[in-house]
Amino acid sequence: MEKFALSGYVEAIEPSTTFVIDAKVKELQKQGVKVYNFCLGEPDFTAPGNIKSAAIKAIVDNKTRYTQIRGVPELLEAICEKFKKDNNLFYNPKEIIVSNGAKQILYLAVRTICGVGDEVIVLAPYWVSYPTMPKLGGGAPVIVKTDNFRFSAKDVEKAITKKTKAIIINSPNNPTSIVWTRKELEELANLVLKYKILVISDEIYEKFLYSGAKHFSFASLDPKLKDYAITVNGVSKTYAMTGFRIGYCGAPDYIVEKMAELQSHVSSSICSISQVAAVEALLGEQESVQKMAAEFDARRRFV
Ligand SMILES: Cc1ncc(COP(=O)(O)O)c(C=O)c1O
Numbered sequence: 001m002e003k004f005a006l007s008g009y010v011e012a013i014e015p016s017t018t019f020v021i022d023a024k025v026k027e028l029q030k031q032g033v034k035v036y037n038f039c040l041g042e043p044d045f046t047a048p049g050n051i052k053s054a055a056i057k058a059i060v061d062n063k064t065r066y067t068q069i070r071g072v073p074e075l076l077e078a079i080c081e082k083f084k085k086d087n088n089l090f091y092n093p094k095e096i097i098v099s100n101g102a103k104q105i106l107y108l109a110v111r112t113i114c115g116v117g118d119e120v121i122v123l124a125p126y127w128v129s130y131p132t133m134p135k136l137g138g139g140a141p142v143i144v145k146t147d148n149f150r151f152s153a154k155d156v157e158k159a160i161t162k163k164t165k166a167i168i169i170n171s172p173n174n175p176t177s178i179v180w181t182r183k184e185l186e187e188l189a190n191l192v193l194k195y196k197i198l199v200i201s202d203e204i205y206e207k208f209l210y211s212g213a214k215h216f217s218f219a220s221l222d223p224k225l226k227d228y229a230i231t232v233n234g235v236s237k238t239y240a241m242t243g244f245r246i247g248y249c250g251a252p253d254y255i256v257e258k259m260a261e262l263q264s265h266v267s268s269s270i271c272s273i274s275q276v277a278a279v280e281a282l283l284g285e286q287e288s289v290q291k292m293a294a295e296f297d298a299r300r301r302f303v
Pocket residue numbers: 040041100101102103104127170174202204234235236242245246247
C-alpha cells in the first residue's frame with residue numbers, strides 16, 4: 001500500500017504507553033495468565049447506583065441532543081459548587097469548561113496556551129501524556145527531575161526560560177502518589193508570580209489521600225493565583241466513571257473561551273447523558289467516594 005507522509009507533529013508522538021501496556025495485560029488475561037493490572041488509573045468499582053440512574057433517566061427524558069460547548073448550565077453550576085466546597089475556590093460558570101475527560105481538558109489547555117517554540121515544564125516522573133501535549137502544537141516539554149519524587153523550587157527556576165508558558169503539576173501524583181505540601185506549593189507560587197507563568201494543576205486524584213496527607217488546590221493558596229492557574233479535575237477516578245468521559249477545569253474566562261472555541265471544532269459538545277450523570281455525581285451522596293477510598297487504603301496497606 002502506498003503510504004503518505006503524515007504531519008511531523010503526529011510522526012513525533014508515540015501511543016500512550018498506559019494503553020499499550022493495558023492492551024498487553026488484557027491479552028495475557030484472555031490467554032488465562034494471572035496478571036495484576038496496575039496500569040490504568042481506573043477504579044475496579046462500578047459507578048454508584050444513583051449516578052447510573054441519573055444517566056438512564058437522562059435518556060428517558062430525551063436529554064440526547066447537542067449541548068452548550070462548555071457544558072450544560074446545571075453542570076457548570078455544580079462544578080462551581082464543588083470547587084467552593086472541596087477546594088475553597090470561587091469560580092463562576094464562565095470560568096468553567098467541561099470536556100471528554102480530564103485528558104481532553106489538559107490537551108485543550110496546553111494547545112490554547114502553548115504554540116510553536118513555547119515550553120511547558122513537566123516534573124518527572126510524570127503521567128505519560130503531559131510531555132506529548134505541547135509537542136502536538138509544535139511546543140516542547142522541559143523535563144525537571146525530582147529528588148526522591150519531591151521537586152526543588154531551585155531546579156524548577158533553573159528550567160524557566162523566556163519561552164516558558166506553563167508548568168504542569170499533579171498532586172496527588174500519578175505515578176508516585178506524592179502529595180505536595182502547602183510549603184512546596186507556596187514555593188512554586190512565588191516562582192509563578194515572579195516569572196508570570198501559568199500553572200496547569202491536575203488534581204484528579206484529590207480524593208485518594210492516605211496516612212494523613214492533605215490536598216491543597218494550587219489556586220486556593222492566594223487570591224492572586226487564580227489568574228495564573230488552570231485547575232483540572234474530573235469524575236473518572238473519584239466516582240469510578242472512567243467510561244462517562246467527563247473532565248473539567250476552572251480557569252480565567254479568556255482562556256476558557258478559547259478552549260471552548262477549540263473544542264467546538266474538535267468534538268462540539270460533550271456527551272449530554274454523561275453531563276447529567278456528572279451533576280448527580282458532584283451534588284448527590286458522597287458516601288460511595290469514602291467507601292472506595294477506604295477500600296483502596298486497605299489494599300494499599302496489604303501490598
Ligand atoms: C494524572 C492523570 N490526569 C488525568 C487523567 C485523565 O483522566 P480522564 O481523562 O479519565 O478524566 C489520568 C488518567 O489516567 C491521570 O492519571
